[in-house]
Amino acid sequence: MPSNTLTLVQFQTTEHIPNYSPFCVKAEVLLKMSGLAYDIEVLDDPRKSKKGKLPMVRDGERVIADSEFIKRYLIEEKGADFDSHLSDREQAQAHAFSKMVEERLYWTLVYDRWIEDDNWPTIRDFWFGKMPFPIGALISRVARKAVRKNLNGHGIGLHSGEEIYALAKSDLNALAAQLGDQDFLFGDKPCSADASAFGVLVNADRGILPSNMMQTIKSYPTLVAYVERGMQRWFAN
Ligand SMILES: N[C@@H](CCC(=O)N[C@@H](CS)C(=O)NCC(=O)O)C(=O)O
CATH class of the missing domain: 1.20.1050.10 (Glutathione S-transferase Yfyf (Class Pi); Chain A, domain 2)
Incomplete structure (x- = not known):
């Protein structure tokens, strides 16, 4: 049972690299930058994800697929701030x-x-x-x-x-x-x-x-x- 409400669904991680999918790495870095707690769930068959690709984030009943929509979700729904220090x-x-x-x-x-x-x-x-x-x-x-x-x-x-x-x-x-x-x-x-x-x-x-x-x-x-x-x-x- 996940202890955090946010769950990052991504490909298997390895000891060599955070993830072999650049978009899964991007999503995890955004989560880390947001400071929000999250769990990780491994899904090796992307066909089972909402849009057929990974990453995906689950927040309770809500499912957000695609790293760009994950970014938006973190900003709009979770108050994350990634870019406000930029002009x-x-x-x-x-x-x-x-x-x-x-x-x-x-x-x-x-x-x-x-x-x-x-x-x-x-x-x-x-x-x-x-x-x-x-x-x-x-x-x-x-x-x-x-x-x-x-x-x-x-x-x-x-x-x-x-x-x-x-x-x-x-x-x-x-x-x-x-x-x-x-x-x-x-x-x-x-x-x-x-x-x-x-x-x-x-x-x-x-x-x-x-x-x-x-x-x-x-x-x-x-x-x-x-x-x-x-x-x-x-x-x-
Ligand atoms: N626009 C998507 C791209 C995600 C993507 O391309 N994921 C690849 C791995 S890097 C994938 O799941 N590929 C599986 C497939 O196409 O079957 C995002 O930003 O999340």
Whole structure:
């Protein structure tokens, strides 16, 4: 029986990384930033969630699906304040940065993990390896096909790997330039855009799932330090 009214429903956590889903990390960071108490429930099949994806938050009878609506819910219904220390212009820039990270950089990571042939066997074994043969092999093939379709629907999957990594680099360049010598994207205090950026960057920097981005991000010492700062601040225990 959960002891807190708020429950974050997300994929299995691991010792290597807060969550292999950047959006689940984002939601958990927002919860931590809000100071509200919450429980965690693991759901490994996102099809069972309200919108077919994770994360999701449960508050008593209410179910809020999607990290952006979770953010809104925390602000509007729970009094959380993530961005009021930013000027209107900074809030607009923070919004643009979080959308760049979620709507573009995230998809380069998805490509990297699921489509890049060198990485796929590790990813396949990690997600589907525990399923009995031939079910795991079959489901992994169907899942990869669905991811490929999603990437093509987004448009990014129509590019070559080289082009996709170039797009990723331009997003990483923008993040590194915005960060400069600050602790967080807009100064010494984190805002909601940091929850989005940290979610993707910690996935690019850490964990046992290989990705091309993992190599790339090492050439951005400020981003690596940013990930470490976020880990210390939000996931030290
Ligand atoms: N817009 C959603 C995106 C969530 C999302 O894409 N979640 C992925 C994991 S990172 C998921 O659940 N994928 C499962 C699927 O598509 O089957 C949010 O902000 O929460």
